[in-house]
Amino acid sequence: MGSGPDRPGRTAATGPASATGPGTDSGPGGGTGSEAATGPLDAVRPRYGIASLAEVLPAASAVLGLPGADDPMGLAAELAGVRRIAVLLVDGLGWHQLPLAAPYAPTLRDLARGGRELTCGFPSTTPTSLVSLGTGAPPGRHGVLGFRVRVPGTDDVLTHVQWRDEPDPDRWQPLPTALERAAAAGVAVTVVSRPEFAGSGLTRAANAGGRFVGAADLGSLTDGMLAALRDGAGPALVYGYHPDLDRHGHVTGVASTPWRLAVAELDVALARLVDGLPPDAALLITADHGQLNVPAGNRFDLDTETELRAGVALVAGEPRVRYLHVRPGAAADVLATWSAVLGEAALVASRDELVAAGWFGPVPGEHLARIGDVVVACRGTHAVVASREHPVEARLVGYHGSFTAAEMAIPLLVARA
Structure with a gap:
């Protein structure tokens, strides 16, 4: 445990941020x-x-x-x-x-x-x-x-x-x-x-x-x-x-x-x-x-649907919300490919869009790169698993993470x- 509110690396905070998030039609x-x-x-x-x-x-x-x-x-x-x-x-x-x-x-x-x-x-x-x-x-x-x-x-x-x-x-x-x-x-x-x-x-x-x-x-x-x-x-x-x-x-x-x-x-x-x-x-x-x-038929698999890996340098997040860190110059292609493959099963958006819409609250510059260049948030009862990279996670029944x-x-x- 820490030693108190003034320990190194922490800055003062007096309460929750005042931002209330995006408007009703922007999420x-x-x-x-x-x-x-x-x-x-x-x-x-x-x-x-x-x-x-x-x-x-x-x-x-x-x-x-x-x-x-x-x-x-x-x-x-x-x-x-x-x-x-x-x-x-x-x-x-x-x-x-x-x-x-x-x-x-x-x-x-x-x-x-x-x-x-x-x-x-x-x-x-x-x-x-x-x-x-x-x-x-x-x-x-x-x-x-x-x-x-x-x-x-x-x-x-x-x-x-x-x-x-x-x-x-x-x-x-x-x-x-x-x-x-x-x-x-x-x-x-x-x-x-x-x-x-x-x-x-x-x-x-x-x-x-x-x-x-x-x-x-x-x-x-x-x-x-x-x-x-x-x-x-x-x-x-x-x-x-x-x-x-x-x-x-x-x-x-x-x-x-x-x-x-x-x-x-x-x-x-x-x-x-x-x-x-x-x-x-x-x-x-x-x-x-x-x-x-999440039914078995509603799962996309990063390790078998290889087109989802094109242009992606690193995948983070979890099955209901994926963070895609893309290779230089590949953001538009990754957005297009994931949107085409997942269709209405997910929102596929840039980090800048979701930050601007207020979904994370205010994000200081030093925290931005922790979010993927592209964010994939599943709708309905869908998920994006990685059956070889995270096999236990891919076999779960219940999930969370999305909106x-x-x-x-x-x-x-x-x-x-």
């Missing part, structure tokens, strides 16, 4: 904001600065009375009197997955009745979202711009979930975290997550500033979060992370039997958390993204003692 597929979406496959714009994942920890900080904390959702008024907050991020529990979970999760179903619909950022993937939550900033500002991204000036691809020390997390992600700001203001800050994530590059980028408590399973996660809430007499901020639902969605599919069993197990833990809250505490439940199942409501829309559920 992928002509989609509108999540508030106007009519179905899980509709395009949804990130609601940066209004109601996105990046607003959750600043709002929690406002509840705890931190000076200057942004709270566009009005959470401080709703949680007046709360001095201890637990934030639980359930990986893969999107807004459109809540109705599928409801028959197996009575506590979750009851909490969802009063829940708010937020969006994650773009791309709708775990590393990007965890750092948006942790910093209170959209992806362009913090620079963790995808599951896999090219390290500028090299031919190396950084897989953020396998990241340790290179590149230096304090420089790759330059913003202080919300946990650092809370700790500097005297709040007791605790991170409860899987032991193997302690000290990882992603943990340092997203959760620096908190005391790390390892929790190997859901029961330990619940115990650790409640213990941290009850410890001490002052204000407290506790962050917990649960990965299992996302894993089952990937491997066996959303709404599969293992996924439903994982929902039921999660619900038991939620009931324990709600019942165990101290009198001056609140629990916030959110997610990093949703998921959708559909099933992937972008996430919940914010609130429980008080």
